[in-house]
Amino acid sequence: MRLTVNGTEHELDVEPDMPLLWVLRDELGVTGVKYGCGIAQCGACTVHLDGMAMRACQVPAAAAEGAEVLTIEGLGGGDALHAVQRAWIDEQVAQCGYCQAGQILQAAWLLETSPAPSDEEIDRVMSGNLCRCGTYPRIRAAIHAAAAALREG
Numbered sequence: 001m002r003l004t005v006n007g008t009e010h011e012l013d014v015e016p017d018m019p020l021l022w023v024l025r026d027e028l029g030v031t032g033v034k035y036g037c038g039i040a041q042c043g044a045c046t047v048h049l050d051g052m053a054m055r056a057c058q059v060p061a062a063a064a065e066g067a068e069v070l071t072i073e074g075l076g077g078g079d080a081l082h083a084v085q086r087a088w089i090d091e092q093v094a095q096c097g098y099c100q101a102g103q104i105l106q107a108a109w110l111l112e113t114s115p116a117p118s119d120e121e122i123d124r125v126m127s128g129n130l131c132r133c134g135t136y137p138r139i140r141a142a143i144h145a146a147a148a149a150l151r152e153g
Helices: 020-027 083-090 100-113 119-126 136-152
Strands: 002-005 008-011 046-049 052-055 068-070
Touching (some): 020 046, 083 100, 100 119, 100 136
Parallel strands (some): 002 068
Antiparallel strands (some): 046 052
């Protein structure tokens, strides 16, 4: 099976129904994607699959074959931070940090689909990404800051 992860193609010998989460973490060592619940309810394992935010714990490896998988490790681009990553730092969103990779990828997807989201849209789209530390107001502020930065170019 061939998977492209963060721009690099990998040839793997894995079961087609193995969850993409475990392919990324155990087979490729891409550990930014986290295991949270295993039932697509918490968002800690969020990745982009051909530009769509998906829960890697529920995506079989075979479904990712031929697609572009983007994880937190590939979001910025070399040493550059993506606008959402910069906003996360500036707004001091993270506390424990466990959910942050999934939160950031979900937020980046939101801003790709809606460059100037309202509070209600942010809350709706981000509601599937849980944060035990409860930094939801900071998450919303960071998304607004990233949206403004992306609009300014």
